[in-house]
Amino acid sequence: MRTPIIAGNWKMNKNPKETAEFVAGLKGKLPDPSKVEAVIGAPAVDLQTLLDGAAGTDLHIASENNYFEDAGAFTGETSPKVLAEMGVNYGIIGHSERRGYFHETDEDINKKAKALIANGLTPIICCGETLETRKANKFGEWVSGQIKAALKDLTADQVASLVIAYEPIWAIGTGETATPEQAQEVCHLIRETVADLYDQTTAENVRIQYGGSMKPANVKELMAQPDIDGGLIGGASLQPDSFIELLHYQG
Numbered sequence: 001m002r003t004p005i006i007a008g009n010w011k012m013n014k015n016p017k018e019t020a021e022f023v024a025g026l027k028g029k030l031p032d033p034s035k036v037e038a039v040i041g042a043p044a045v046d047l048q049t050l051l052d053g054a055a056g057t058d059l060h061i062a063s064e065n066n067y068f069e070d071a072g073a074f075t076g077e078t079s080p081k082v083l084a085e086m087g088v089n090y091g092i093i094g095h096s097e098r099r100g101y102f103h104e105t106d107e108d109i110n111k112k113a114k115a116l117i118a119n120g121l122t123p124i125i126c127c128g129e130t131l132e133t134r135k136a137n138k139f140g141e142w143v144s145g146q147i148k149a150a151l152k153d154l155t156a157d158q159v160a161s162l163v164i165a166y167e168p169i170w171a172i173g174t175g176e177t178a179t180p181e182q183a184q185e186v187c188h189l190i191r192e193t194v195a196d197l198y199d200q201t202t203a204e205n206v207r208i209q210y211g212g213s214m215k216p217a218n219v220k221e222l223m224a225q226p227d228i229d230g231g232l233i234g235g236a237s238l239q240p241d242s243f244i245e246l247l248h249y250q251g
């Protein structure tokens, strides 16, 4: 049984003061963690504030990026080892904004996944196609190619406990959401890809999120799809009321 995972991805949008106010507003409003797991992903500069505010609650914390080495002469990078020492639980990697603006490759993403796992963090591995790839009807092979590359050399046990986020680029921040059927089709394909690479049990255990203009108005029908186990939410996670509504999509 996969526990649904609703994760905010704040991107580069909040400072520590705003972070502290937000997380204070969540107190007593988080869902039962056996029903829905709540996560917030924030920039490195906000993580300590988020961790302090989340202490003693069921809120889990994600980084938005990490390097694949633990330490060394890598100016400006974020160590996965330090993230683990701080108490960060998840690491979002491979987001299309990082692939696009910062030229991250599939190989980088695979190395980042391994570095997170080696330090005890759970990767949230993002994948998704451009509008052009969708229109060319090549999204299936594109997304399964991204997944195969990201999971290279990982064991079945490691894959079973990580999270994959399907985020069609054309739906990110555009207000245009994939239909539940479109999202389900690709999330199912991702699960099949994992089954082909590993086995049915691994595929049944891996959690798959949808991301791309998910909001309170559409979360319920997206989450009703059999292969969608959660959401990775940008814009609609920035206001506490909206994020709380998303967390309580089950009613």
Ligand SMILES: O=C[C@H](O)COP(=O)(O)O
Pocket (backbone or CB within 6 Å): 009, 095, 167, 171, 172, 173, 174, 175, 211, 212, 213, 214, 232, 233, 234, 235, 236
């Ligand atoms: O990581 C989150 C996604 O990029 C979705 O962002 P959005 O909800 O603003 O479309």
